[in-house]
Amino acid sequence: MNAEKLSHRLEAVANNIPEGTRLADIGSDHAYLPCNVVKKGTVSMAIAGEVAEGPFQSALEQVREESLIDKISVRKGDGLEVIQPGEVDCVTIAGMGGTLISTILEQGKSKLEGVSRLVLQPNVGSFAVRKWLIGNGWELIKEEILEEDRKIYEILVAEKGEPMKPYQHINFENGILFGPFLLKEKPEVFKEKWNAEKRNWERILKQLDEAVQNEDTESKRQELKTKLKMAEEALR
Structure with missing residues (x-):
């Protein structure tokens, strides 16, 4: 460059x-x-x-x-x-x-x-x-x-x-996280990005499920579940 x-x-x-x-x-x-x-x-x-x-x-x-x-x-x-x-x-x-x-x-x-x-x-x-x-x-x-x-x-x-x-x-x-224009257009790179993020969140969620449960881990689990649900909606 x-x-x-x-x-x-x-x-x-x-x-x-x-x-x-x-x-x-x-x-x-x-x-x-x-x-x-x-x-x-x-x-x-x-x-x-x-x-x-x-x-x-x-x-x-x-x-x-x-x-x-x-x-x-x-x-x-x-x-x-x-x-x-x-x-x-x-x-x-x-x-x-x-x-x-x-x-x-x-x-x-x-x-x-x-x-x-x-x-x-x-x-x-x-x-x-x-x-x-x-x-x-x-x-x-x-x-x-x-x-x-x-x-x-x-x-x-x-x-x-x-x-x-x-x-x-x-x-x-959803608009704030994924972008209002990108969310409507959903180009292939967008799908690639959020599928990768989704896999990463699923991996972390699995680790949290196996960890000692307390208020902190439960809060993180709920946050990840919310993000995963948003990502699934965005990728439909």
């Missing part, structure tokens, strides 16, 4: 960045994504944000190598603190857990003034991102799921709007 040829996962993120926008890529690593979309002319300018010194230096070096220092600002800082309100129109956060993405958005939500689109790619825990979007006035407008290098990724695209709109005609809890 490089700035010319993104991974399948980052290409899908890039495809959801609106043309002509100003981009902030949070947790940019080597800044491949901002370099790619700036070179293609998709965005007019970009900010590549990194909290750690190593990735920050890698991003800076990449931007210099691509001769894009006048169009991409590489900044070191925690999450959204690298941008100012009204500075960008689109924010991408990719390659992190859903809980961490939600924390970044929550801690930096004052910086989202003027941002019209979020493109978020949680590696795990996408339900946490969906919950944050609902609680903060963001409407999920699109979801994608894909497999790359034997790992499955979800991409969530949101804009300011009606947060509950995608959940109107489905079971809300």
Whole structure:
């Protein structure tokens, strides 16, 4: 992977960045994504944000190598603190857990003034991102799921709007866990992911059935049974 040829996962993120926008890529690593979309002319300018010194230096070096220092600002800082309100129109956060993405958005939500689109790619825990979007006035407008290098990724695209709109005609809890759009479309990768999760939950449930029973194990058993029932419904 490089700035010319993104991974399948980052290409899908890039495809959801609106043309002509100003981009902030949070947790940019080597800044491949901002370099790619700036070179293609998709965005007019970009900010590549990194909290750690190593990735920050890698991003800076990449931007210099691509001769894009006048169009991409590489900044070191925690999450959204690298941008100012009204500075960008689109924010991408990719390659992190859903809980961490939600924390970044929550801690930096004052910086989202003027941002019209979020493109978020949680590696795990996408339900946490969906919950944050609902609680903060963001409407999920699109979801994608894909497999790359034997790992499955979800991409969530949101804009300011009606947060509950995608959940109107489905079971809300199922929508949060599985994704309202993915639940309707049920592509093969979706089925693959949740069949694997289902097998894992069944394995853990069997272990709990064989363990010493107490209040804690019973609570976990009930939680797993609920999840298994939800997964069976989702996979029908």
